[in-house]
């Protein structure tokens with residue numbers, strides 16, 4: 001039966017691709033890659049990182065089929081969930097077209113780990129649900145940017161016997177207000193931790209472009225670390241042409257690494 005492989009490739013460095021992922025990459029006939037060139041500046045640098053991973057781990061020729069990414073309503077739509085679901089369906093239709101046109105086993109190269117803030121699994125399930133294609137699919141885990149953040153700062157992400165909240169910049173104010181005191185934040189281009197009511201009550205461990213040559217790290221009490229983080233963020237962006245960052249926030253009373 002035709003196979004689809006959803007392959008986590010880690011957060012950007014070829015050394016952080018697992019042996020299982022390398023095997024799966026070498027077993028597929030082609031990779032389906034969304035073309036985000038119309039999306040936002042900085043995609044080129046990410047594409048280059050992905051190409052470098054392919055160069056390192058695929059000894060022969062490899063084939064990439066690009067699929068135009070459907071337009072997405074990014075203007076903070078009133079019904080966010082609905083807007084995302086519409087976009088998933090449009091992407092599923094685009095993948096279906098590409099897979100109907102090009103038989104063979106397909107690989108999706110997913111940044112970091114496919115289980116965290118990535119929709120490839122959901123979209124592949126939608127392709128199946130549309131009923132026009134038959135295939136089996138599996139998921140190969142990858143090193144997440146969160147794991148690399150923890151390793152670089154030599155952190156244990158949970159405090160002893162307590163919980164860990166993983167969330168987005170958009171949700172951070174609500175999670176902090178709800179009393180969560182150990183919070184991992186992703187997808188926060190606006191660095192929303194700046195707007196927390198009492199920045200001196202938090203410790204931050206921050207990392208940008210982890211795994212890239214322009215990786216940047218910072219840690220400290222939030223109110224004291226913020227200026228340095230903003231500077232380091234701008235420098236990483238200037239050096240790489242893109243910036244992605246993630247951070248752990250922990251209330252100072254319990255701020256042990």
Ligand SMILES: C[S@@+](CC[C@H](N)C(=O)[O-])C[C@H]1O[C@@H](n2cnc3c(N)ncnc32)[C@H](O)[C@@H]1O
Pocket residue numbers: 011012111112113114115116117118143144145146185186187188207208209210211212244245246
């Ligand atoms: C769409 S999510 C994908 C996460 C990915 N699946 C993972 O496991 O890391 C993108 C977010 O992941 C984080 N991220 C991904 N790669 C990163 C990197 N190399 N350095 C720092 N943060 C990264 C950032 O918070 C970014 O906004």
